[in-house]
Amino acid sequence: xxxxxxxxxxxxxxxxxxxxxxxxxxxxxxxxxxxxxxxxxxxxxxxxxxxxxxxxxxxxxxxxxxxxxxxxxxxxxxxxxxxxxxxxxxxxxxxxxxxxxxxxxxxxxxxxxxxxxxxxxxxxxxxxxxxxxxxxxxxxxxxxxxxxxxxxxxxxxxxxxxxxxxxxxxxxxxxxxxxxxxxxxxxxxxxxxxxxxxxxxxxxxxxxxxxxxxxxxxxxxxxxxxxxxxxxxxxxxxxxxxxxxxxxxxxxxxxxxxxxxxxxxxxxxxxxxxxxxxxxxxxxxxxxxxxxxxxxxxxxxxxxxxxxxxxxxxxxxxxxxxxxxxxxxxxxxxxxxxxxxxxxxxxxxxxxxxxxxxxxxxxxxxxxxxxxxxxxxxxxxxxxxxxxxxxxxxxxxxxxxxxxxxxxxxxxxxxxxxxxxxxxxxxxxxxxxxxxxxxxxxxxxxxxxxxxxxxxxxxxxxxxxxxxxxxxxxxxxxxxxxxxxxxxxxxxxxxxxxxxxxxxxxxxxxxxxxxxxxxxxxxxxxxxxxxxxxxxxxxxxxxxxxxxxxxxxxxxxxxxxxxxxxxxxxxxxxxxxxxxxxxxxxxxxxxxxxxxxxx
RNA sequence: GCCCCUGUAGCUCAAUGGAUAGAGCACCGGACUUCUAAUCCGAUGGUUGUGGGUUCGACUCCCGCCAGGGGCGCCA
Numbered sequence: 001x002x003x004x005x006x007x008x009x010x011x012x013x014x015x016x017x018x019x020x021x022x023x024x025x026x027x028x029x030x031x032x033x034x035x036x037x038x039x040x041x042x043x044x045x046x047x048x049x050x051x052x053x054x055x056x057x058x059x060x061x062x063x064x065x066x067x068x069x070x071x072x073x074x075x076x077x078x079x080x081x082x083x084x085x086x087x088x089x090x091x092x093x094x095x096x097x098x099x100x101x102x103x104x105x106x107x108x109x110x111x112x113x114x115x116x117x118x119x120x121x122x123x124x125x126x127x128x129x130x131x132x133x134x135x136x137x138x139x140x141x142x143x144x145x146x147x148x149x150x151x152x153x154x155x156x157x158x159x160x161x162x163x164x165x166x167x168x169x170x171x172x173x174x175x176x177x178x179x180x181x182x183x184x185x186x187x188x189x190x191x192x193x194x195x196x197x198x199x200x201x202x203x204x205x206x207x208x209x210x211x212x213x214x215x216x217x218x219x220x221x222x223x224x225x226x227x228x229x230x231x232x233x234x235x236x237x238x239x240x241x242x243x244x245x246x247x248x249x250x251x252x253x254x255x256x257x258x259x260x261x262x263x264x265x266x267x268x269x270x271x272x273x274x275x276x277x278x279x280x281x282x283x284x285x286x287x288x289x290x291x292x293x294x295x296x297x298x299x300x301x302x303x304x305x306x307x308x309x310x311x312x313x314x315x316x317x318x319x320x321x322x323x324x325x326x327x328x329x330x331x332x333x334x335x336x337x338x339x340x341x342x343x344x345x346x347x348x349x350x351x352x353x354x355x356x357x358x359x360x361x362x363x364x365x366x367x368x369x370x371x372x373x374x375x376x377x378x379x380x381x382x383x384x385x386x387x388x389x390x391x392x393x394x395x396x397x398x399x400x401x402x403x404x405x406x407x408x409x410x411x412x413x414x415x416x417x418x419x420x421x422x423x424x425x426x427x428x429x430x431x432x433x434x435x436x437x438x439x440x441x442x443x444x445x446x447x448x449x450x451x452x453x454x455x456x457x458x459x460x461x462x463x464x465x466x467x468x469x470x471x472x473x474x475x476x477x478x479x480x481x482x483x484x485x486x487x488x489x490x491x492x493x494x495x496x497x498x499x500x501x502x503x504x505x506x507x508x509x510x511x512x513x514x515x516x517x518x519x520x521x522x523x524x525x526x527x528x529x530x531x532x533x534x535x536x537x538x539x540x541x542x543x544x545x546x547x548x549x550x551x552x553x554x555x556x557x558x559x560x561x562x563x564x565x566x567x568x569x570x571x572x573x574x575x576x577x578x579x580x581x582x583x584x585x586x587x588x589x590x591x592x593x594x595x596x597x598x599x
Numbered sequence: 600g601c602c603c604c605u606g607u608a609g610c611u612c613a614a615u616g617g618a619u620a621g622a623g624c625a626c627c628g629g630a631c632u633u634c635u636a637a638u639c640c641g642a643u644g645g646u647u648g649u650g651g652g653u654u655c656g657a658c659u660c661c662c663g664c665c666a667g668g669g670g671c672g673c674c675a
Contacts, residue, residue, distance in 0.1 A: 368671060
């Protein structure tokens with residue numbers, strides 16, 4: 001229930017929200033006048049009705065009466081109250097029908113009037129339809145976080161796709177979003193790579209796919225490192241040289257790092273993902289070490305060197321048991337760990353960007369680690385630590401619960417997946433539209449293939465493991481992006497054959513049929529679903545809505561002739577088709593999926 | 600041992616504490632002289648892991664148990 005005093009603060013994030021709040025207040029007023037406890041109004045869509053409207057139950061009101069001592073049958077009493085309220089709302093122009101059923105009050109909108117308003121709202125806002133009002137809150141989303149000098153596989157892809165979608169959704173919902181990447185450009189893995197390069201690949205220049213080439217050298221290095229203690233010794237020595245700033249090593253590091261960064265730039269560009277700010281581990285390493293020294297002084301960290309490392313005994317400090325465990329903040333040899341750098345980086349983010357919220361898109365296996373970092377920051381006295389949020393997602397596995405690992409060679413390279421998916425899509429375009437120019441066909445194939453891959457990851461909840469297999473990854477049928485894209489193409493195909501200028505926003509003067517009503521209802525849900533997805537960081541709500549919009553449009557397409565229809569039906573259906581196309585576009589847009597004009 | 604996640608149709612997954620738990624895939628049967636069949640229509644398919652509790656009402660919230668996965672001092 002929204003108290004009247006809060007009414008002015010309610011932003012119009014959903015369509016018709018103001019109307020709904022006003023009616024809710026009126027119902028509460030009415031119940032109060034009748035001597036009933038004020039009901040909590042929770043508007044739902046009316047199920048099974050096939051009409052457009054809102055609904056709210058009165059069980060709670062009845063239950064409150066029962067608790068107050070009245071001897072009543074609750075469901076019966078709820079129906080009585082609903083009936084009473086319904087009679088109060090009888091003969092109101094904004095509702096076509098008002099009824100009380102099973103303890104619910106059902107308010108059926110005047111369908112044609114609301115249809116007009118929904119379609120008009122979409123058409124007048126265009127690409128901005130569904131966009132929330134600016135909130136004046138800044139949120140940083142850190143995602144992708146690749147290691148340089150390593151391969152990029154399908155497991156990493158889920159992070160990028162999720163982070164990108166969440167960023168877009170938040171931005172569309174009204175937040176000021178800073179998309180941040182954080183490269184692991186230094187550390188043991190890089191030194192191992194450099195060692196292997198110097199020893200076995202000296203002077204080689206990258207060839208073919210850069211990320212793959214770098215990854216191959218890394219995998220090789222890792223294997224030699226694991227198998228041979230002498231290698232470990234050499235790598236440590238090399239790490240020492242790097243630490244001392246040996247010019248030859250630093251130069252090689254800089255050169256190869258650049259190769260890697262350029263390759264990632266191309267990769268993100270290909271995926272249609274951009275970042276507003278980029279951080280590097282190398283830039284927070286020194287500040288991290290200093291920060292840990294400070295922690296020791298403050299008595300937050302315990303220096304157990306030389307026998308042990310520098311640790312933060314979180315459970316002792318927080319007064320918990322077996323909850324936060326112990327965070328290792330610095331190695332016993334004084335070299336930095338992830339934690340060393342993450343603590344420093346967290347502070348840097350808030351200082352540089354004046355954030356309200358800081359989101360970390362990182363897989364679920366690092367949940368404890370993330371809580372340790374946030375807790376440590378809190379103990380350091382940073383109040384904003386509670387505005388740090390770990391957006392955990394489950395990993396991508398291979399069949400048989402096999403974790404993707406470069407070391408074990410159990411990976412599906414991004415490159416391979418994209419190539420395979422694109423060629424499969426191209427084959428289908430070839431069949432459907434052989435007359436199109438080759439370049440156009442290739443564009444469509446890419447759009448479809450990338451869309452399919454992104455959608456398959458976004459249409460599953462963050463907490464669900466994705467099991468990768470080629471068959472389902474390359475399946476373009478059913479609930480998948482190509483289905484949605486095809487509905488968009490069909491809408492476009494109708495519109496191409498109409499006059500450029502849309503007719504005016506006239507009242508709908510014919511009885512809408514079922515398919516039209518459902519389509520309009522789904523369109524009207526979009527702004528609310530954007531807010532819900534933003535609030536819970538769940539693109540799933542929008543990937544589901546996109547599919548439902550597409551299915552509903554296909555239904556409309558089959559049942560409702562547009563171009564052949566008589567006026568004024570024809571004009572309205574053209575407007576509705578335009579609105580559906582726009583809404584599908586906006587919905588896919590925030591998911592990072594493009595829609596082709598033809599396919 | 601402690602903590603987290605998951606368990607829903609044969610399979611992969613949805614479902615604001617609300618009315619009759621829905622899609623896709625697979626399987627079976629239909630629909631292109633039509634705004635593109637990458638589509639649509641129909642049929643089959645359920646003790647929501649299990650036992651309690653809270654509630655007018657539980658797939659949803661709480662507790663126990665079972666099963667699977669993950670995490671827990673110098674990896675990232």
